[in-house]
Amino acid sequence: MHAVPLYQGKMTPFSKNKVSASLWITIVICFVSLCDGGKVLVVPLEGSHWVNMEVLVKALHGRGHNVDVIRTYNSWFVKENSTYYSSITIPNTKGMDEEFVGDMLNKVIDYERGKSNWLSAVWLYLDTIHVIYKSNEMMCQLLTNIFESEEILKTLKEKQYDLVLTDPVWGAGILLAHKLKLPMVYNVRWSATGEGHSDIAPSPLSYIPITGSRNTDKMNFFQRVKNVYFYFLMHILYTHFNMPQYQALCDKYFDPPVSFYELLQGADIWLMRVDFVFEFPRPTMPNIIYVGGFHCKPAKTLPRDLEVFMQSSGEHGVVIMSLGSFVSVLPDDLTAEIAAAFARLPQKVIWRYTGKRPSTLGNNTLLVDWLPQNDLLGHPKTKVFIAHGGTNGLQEALYHGIPVIGIPLFFDQYDNLVRLQVRGGAKIVTLTTLDKYTLHTAIQEVISEPSYRLSMQRLSHLHRDTPVKPLDSALFWIEFVMRHKGAAHLRSESYKLPWYSYYSVDVAVTLFAVVLIITLSIFLAVRYLCVKCCSRKRKTE
Incomplete structure (x- = not known):
């Protein structure tokens, strides 16, 4: 941790003390170098969740803290070697990989495009249950391998960590924090039982939309019926397929017995990856800290080849398209439609896509394996962002004031896009209706109609108008928990009450x-x- 200076009284002028500024700087540097940072154990999630967790890990490392990250041997995103964290690879533990996610993605795309039979909605729900169950089963196996290994447990205990930083979509970090008797901080939007707020804050179904319902916070009677229906669907999924797996581990490895749901609710600080510029207003709790957009930052200079391409667009500008960390390949007929829509535009297009080159691709479109998304969104030539609706990308678009065309694929993406659409900053094009005509029309509408950009710029000003930057706030509260060995005074005791x-x-x-x-x-x-x-x-x- 960063130490507090021993002397906090009034500073004597350098001229009076006859001490040079360089000597003071040397003293401060020497003093700080003697101070040890904290020790943080990170238990992350894969995909886009790791992308924003990595921002926190880098920032903690930059402030002098030692960070260890738990990973599976085949981790898709968490690398074994890094300059800003040490990895702890759990042997014989398989995690999510590209094949695991790709299979589910193909089923979702087929369903959304109407290529399945009339029972497709039921089968998709069952497939979703299966995927969620299997991913949590992998995490339970990781925990079992840790708890059954005296060597791993001994190593983790000897490290004497100050806290566990985890994403509660998977329960591994929750149980590990309890086993090691450490305070816990969440980097959270979703948890193992649903949306994060719903775990600890009052969440009336009358005006708080459930994920999957595609409702806003203004619902008529039939929309409220739909909201209740989706609530019970989610409740069945999580209480009958997620929690029992983790509760079985609690019953096996913890004495006295403990409820997994109470452990989940008992985190000291919830770093919530939204703010109320993006999220609908709702009840909250004192240990929920809103850090939406903490991964966003001012745009940096682009690589020369990209900058030349951007400038070549002239007055028409550039369209940016990326469907997130998981999605870089789509069905050939769908990519042909998207490419044909781009070919008709006067704008230039940068499209993150790693699949086969579409035959309909125009000369105005640049295909890339990777793109500096934040820097491109902050470029003055960027006119619109075509995205799948992931929280990270939408927060970056909001930060830079760039209107969005959303092509939602799965999970919370449609609901995220609804939050921008009702505020005037986005337009949704579903896979059901997506073709070269609908996409081209949507792009032209969003670019030519000033209200979209004006709405996003207004949201951007609101988002940035805060006394403390979201990343600084996140780091403060992580270090707060380190300094005080928890934040029990901010936790409500309501989660310990029976229903x-x-x-x-x-x-x-x-x-x-x-x-x-x-x-x-x-x-x-x-x-x-x-x-x-x-x-x-x-x-x-």
Whole structure:
């Protein structure tokens, strides 16, 4: 950790002390060099989740902290060797790979394009359950291999970490933090049981849309019915297929017994990867810290070849297309439609795509294996961003004020795009309707209609108008937990309550019983008096 200077009194002027500025600088550098940083154990997720986790890891390393990262032997994104973290590879543990994700992606694309039969929605839901179940099963195997290895556990304990930083979509970091008795910080939007807010903050279904419902926070009666329907679908998925796997590990390895859901809810700080410029307003908690867009930064100079291409677009500008970390190849007929739409544009196009070159590709389109997305979005020639709707890309577009055309593929992407669309900064083109005509029309509309860019620029100004940068806020709270060995004073105890106590069902039942007893007692007393009075009257007569 960075030490606090020993002397905090009033600084004596250099001229009075006759001490040169260079000597003071030397003293400060020597003092800081004697201070040890904290030790952080990171248990990440793959794909785009690692992309933003890596930003935190680099920043922590830059502030002098030692960072270790847990990985599987075949990790897709987390590299074994790095200059800013040390990896801990768990042997005999397989994780997600390109083939695992690609199979699910193909099924989603077929469903969205209407190429499946009438039972496709049911089968897609079952396939989604299977994919989520298998990915969590891999993490449970990773945990089992750690807990069953005395050598690995001994090594982790001897490291004397200050905290665990994890993404709670997978529960590995949660159980490992409990095993090592360490405070825990989340880099979070989703958890093993759904959307992060819903785990610890009140989330009324009347105005908080459930992922998959494609609702906004303004719902009519039928949309609220749909919202409840999707809530139960998600509830069944997570409570019957995700949590039991982790609870089985809790029952096997922890004594005294502990509830996995309580462990999940018990994180000290939730670094939420959204802000209320992007997210719909909703109830929150004091240990939820909003760091949406923490990975965004001012654009840097582009490589020379890309800069030349950008400048060659003239007054028409450039269209940028990328479908995220997982998606770099699409079906041939779909890419042909997309390429044909681009070929009709007066704009130049930079398209991240690694598949077979489409036969309809125009001279105005540049295919690249990788692109500096943040820097391209911050370039003055960029007119529109075509994206799949991942949180990282949308936050970068929002940061730079670039309107978006969304082509959602799976999970939360449609719902993310809805949040920008209702604010006037995006237009959604579904795979069902996507062809060269609809895509070309959408691009022309977004570029020619000023309201899209003006809306995104307004959102960008709102997003940037904060007293503390999101990354600085994230780092402060991570170090806060290190300094104070947790943040228990910010955690609500509500998650320890059983459901009947949380909703005061027991109080309501008790009060109802008391009122019922009193009412019944009064009724019986009156009835008794009436009977007595009637009996005396008969005797008198």
